[in-house]
Amino acid sequence: MPEWLLPVIAPFVVLNAIIGIVTYVTLLERKFAARMQSRIGPYRVGPHGLLQPIADAIKLMMKEDIVPTAADRPVYNLAPIVFLAPCMFIFATIPFAPGLGVADLNIGILFFLAISAMEIVGLFMAGWGSNNKYALLSAMRAVNQVISYDLPFIFSALTPVLLAGSLRLSDIAMAQEGLWFVFYPVLGQLAFVLFIVSTVAAENRAPFDILEAESELVAGFRVEYSGMKFALIQLGEYAHILGASFLGALLFLGAWSGPGPEWLGPVWFLIKAMCVFLLVTWVRWSFVRIRVDQILALSWKALLPMTLLLLLATAFVVVWRHSGVA
């Protein structure tokens, strides 16, 4: 295999793998939610409903693509792509094993955060382009919420960065060889909890799902979308959640470290990410939705100061330990 082919093949492989995983993550969530609610979940298509995601995908592809007359057509049409693109891009920075990744940037985590912040543009395009009151309100709420929760999200993610002393994701993973950061005394647990809360909010999932609150806004910003565009938006959303789950596993759960031979590393990583994903899903299906102002208050009055304090404490600890070692 020629050298120059690798940068082409790697993204291709990753992209397809992600799409595959995301497809089945939806099934995982549905099954998990069903069990939580004492149901069985998808069961008909294939054994134990294993073919359900494929069927869904085919169904969505065959649906008619409806564009509202009043819609801002170019914006409406581009929105799903713009929404999906950053959600896919974030995987470019994640190393799945030592040396196994698209681009192990030296500012990897920052890049991850920056790209994931771009998601809001697509979201807004969708909300605006639909020219629908519910969609617009949803987008507005999303802006409020995303802006509010980006900061605690970034700050809580910076705690492992400080502990590892590098912005490079692989370095952070390496730093947890001995001790996963989630087990780091006090700081680790606090950071992990804050990270999970921020993730749930940043991903707009219940109890922070006011932007798609079915009882108020029908389906939020994607209310006008159907068929493949709807599928793309869903794909993007789940990809984003999955990306955040991978990030959580990488930052706090030691990434690919685990017993067994080295080639099991990516498997361990996937399992850990799924654990994070299930944790988020568990939260989603357990709590009731809270109001907009409560959400904002929680972010600005509780999470932001706490993450800042945590960051400060971490900085002190790091400096103290370094001087102690020296």
Place this chain on the structure above:
Amino acid sequence: MGLQAYLTLAAIVFCIGLFGVITRRNTISILLGIELMLNSVNINLVAFSRFSGDVTGMVFAVFTICITVTEAALGLAIVILLFRVRRTVTADQLDLLKG
């Protein structure tokens, strides 16, 4: 690519932004033009920094970005306030300073 190429690009973007600031009637559009101009300034800073091997330019770019964000937030707050008071964001009609 040499420094000249980057500087030229920045100059062109700057002048496009200037054109927007001069000609646009909507206050928010004027703000967009200003963002473009500041952006081109950042390109200049980073380019100079890179070609001289000195990180100072990048630091300044960071500062500029921060200031720009603040300015945007403040400017838009003013726009909202203006709209609230005068029910318009058309710059033509915001001429209380007229001599």
Place this chain on the structure above:
Amino acid sequence: MTGEALGFYCLSAVLVGSALAVVLTKNLFHAVLWLALALTGTAGIFLLLDAEFLAAVQLLLYAGGIVTVVVFAIVVTERLVGERISQTSRHIASGAAVSIVLAGLVVKAIMAGPLTSIRTPMTGDVTALIGETVLTRFVLPFELLALVMLAGLMGAIYFARPED
């Protein structure tokens, strides 16, 4: 043509094109989206200049931050009132003339000067260097910047406060 040159020309085309779209398009919302594209293109330029950190910051703050705030402003001022304000411009001809002549003059000045095209190698991690410089040589401006931002944010909050 090297990869860098190819990237530069592509990004330049994107940047200039989207910048023109920002100032020329009639739809304000579209203009903002074009601006987002222009800013993303700028981030790409930063990447070409080996300034990954700045590119990330650019995306994080500009594309993520400013664009959302601008859209927010548009919604508050325009869409919620229910009337669509079409974007109009004035003295387009003279403005264009001035801008073009100015651009030409500046470019002429740039071309006239003996400017290097050799990149001085940067020792070490640029991001770390930026961080170090900010917290050593430019620590005072940095603190002042923090102060300015605080004041600016408080001002923004004050301006946009609910009417009593």
Place this chain on the structure above:
Amino acid sequence: MTGDGMFALAALLLHALGFLVVALVVPLRRLGRPAAYFSILCAVGSLASALIAWQRHIGGTASRLVWAWLPADGQTLTSVGVLADAESTIMLTLVALVACLVQVYSLGYLSDEPPAALGRYYAYQSLFAFSMMGLVLAPNFVQLFICWELVGLCSYLLIGFYYQKPEAARAAVKAFWITKAGDVGLLIGIVLLWHQSGTFDLLEMQGLVESGALPLAGLSLITFCIYLGAVGKSAQFPLHVWLPDAMEGPTPVSALIHAATMVTAGVYLLFRTEWLFALTPDVLALVAWVGAGTALLAAILACAQDDIKRVLAYSTVSQLGYMMTAIGAGFATAGFFHLLTHGVFKALLFLGAGAIIHAVHSNNLPDMGGLARRMPQTAIIFLIGTLSLAGIPLFGGFLSKEEILGAVWAGGMTGPFVILLVVAFLTAFYMFRVVFLAFFATPAAHDTHPHDPPMAMALPLWILAVLSFGIGLYFTVAGPALPFGPAEAAAHGPAWLMPVAVGSAVGGILLAWLTYQRRIIDAGALAAAFGPLRTAAQKRFWIDDVFEAAYGVVLLGFSRAIGWFDRYLIDGVLNVVSAWTLTSGDDLRTMQTGRVQDYVYGVAVGLMILLLWVQLA
């Protein structure tokens, strides 16, 4: 010598002290009476100093005490100080005496005034006395002129003392402006004289004149200009109109103005510069004729007045004409002598009239009558003054009048001499008319009960009465050893002069007695006999009307012309300029659209031009 000058200076400065303390120490001024006491104390001290100074200089020695002032071109342009000699110190004594007595008298006369007004009055009084003394002692024309103007100012302030009364305010302004008209002449004269001689100093200039170094060309104009100042100040025709109106001030002020200060300043000026006027005989002749004419005119006017103060005022004008005639005839000393005696008895008369007015509360002669019985002291005093004014032997006025008549005769001026004889007759007539009407005629119905004045008023009256009788007695008994050179003695007229003069005076008295006391001659018939003249007199010979008309035509016309010029030419230019400014401002302000974008546009264009310039240069 210097020590002698010090007393004159002290007399001068004591009044300055009185003025400064009373004027500047506001609480003292507000208290009224204490301020008056302080002022009187200063006046008494001043009188004592003046007396000593007179005593020292009676022999004719002069002392000069000056300080350099107004440096110019490295040398002193003029100085300030005192020039004390026989003439100035005797005049100083007169001023100090009258000022002092008037101040004492005012204490009684103005006892009903509010304290603050009283304090103000005494401040003015002190300033007035100081100014007059400064004028009298002036060693040069500059100080003289400054004090001259100060005197004018003070008379303005004192005539307008009751400034709430419109007549008083108008009279004050009238006095001020008419005397100013003369002062302009004086100023021009002084400057011209300085141009000719190169000095302001009186002694130096006298030296120049005596050595014949002063060029004669244009000197007539100069002396005429200086005479103009005297005309205004000493109420000579035609600028005499302010003096009768000046009666609006308090009566003691009138006494001060008529007797010792203000009006005497003009005569004193001519007397001091006698050597200068001697060089211009034509101007002297003018002085004599105008003086005689004024004397006659005022005497006729005095006959037709019913206001006691106005009668006295016209008599002052008349007597000033006498003095001027003497000076014009070339015998300034005679005029100066009359000035001194007149100062004493006219002060006496005015203060006596003040006592009457104070008692009767009226200025009108018909309101009086039979006062001799109720106010015997006042009657005696007033009679003494009247006899002195009429020129009855043994009284002060007799001597000086005799001297003037002799001087005029000796000067070869027959016309003025005859006029002055007629005036002497008229003087006796109108003064005794006043005496008979006020003191002896059938009493008018009085609501009040007039009585003799209080001590503060009576004392000055008696002093003046004794003095005016005493001067006459002293000189008559002690013989003609008058302190005025041999020329004067030689000028004593022919032997028939005295009987004629006394006769005319007695004739006037007789006519008044017959008309107003015995009523043998009907006053109405007498008036009818002089019908046109009387009508003219009552109209004041239309001089006031002429002034008014002149004012109306000349001044108002000129003002209108100036007003037109100002309104249409000056304002027009200004309007054009301002309109132009406004229009250009309007045009320029279109640049200020108030749109920030336009300013950015401007910046961009400016940057473009700058770049163009840099690159093309």
